[in-house]
Amino acid sequence: MFRRRSRIDREFREVQRAGQAMLAAASGRSLPEAPTQAAASAEPADFLPPDFRAPSRQDVSGFMMRWDPPLVIDGEVHACHCGAYRNWIVFNMRDDSVWLRCPAGHETHEPCLDTGWYNRHSGPVDRFHPTLEDGLRHLDH
Incomplete structure (x- = not known):
């Protein structure tokens, strides 16, 4: 070929x-x-010189975004076991899995969501963070 x-x-x-x-x-x-x-x-x-290049998908552990309204999955509002149902942080990990984090800090894998869903609903990447804590602080979480 x-x-x-x-x-x-x-x-x-x-x-x-x-x-x-x-x-x-x-x-x-x-x-x-x-x-x-x-x-x-x-x-x-x-x-571009190396300082201006964005990291590739293989260089980052994952992406994250805020999801403030209630998260509806398969026609039902998704809620955490602590009762939270809004103000989620949605993580799209390198292995194409999607994780949710409630405002109380509980994290759970969501098998009904995938990278395609994340890409359709997320905006452009505006910043890269060296640690998870920096990213969460940037998203006011």
Whole structure:
């Protein structure tokens, strides 16, 4: 499959160069020089310096978000054993499991929720925290 993909890429580049040559001939301009084979096969340089790169999914233990309204799962309001039914912290862990934390600090795995649910309901990541306590403090929990 890898060879087929590289052949397709090579054919695409050849067709692209031929199209550019036709456009250049029609407009009367000269073409820029094509990159050498060594330059074309070299890995592209990283665009951002390391300090500006966001961690990848493998670099973090999980994601968390606040869920202030009552959490409805399968048509029922989910409640903790302590009676809390709102102001949850929802964790999406690296192993694609979703955990809930009530305001009293009780944590439970919720098998009915998954990473797809979390991604549909969470906003963009606004900050990364080195510890769980820092993240909870950021979310006022």
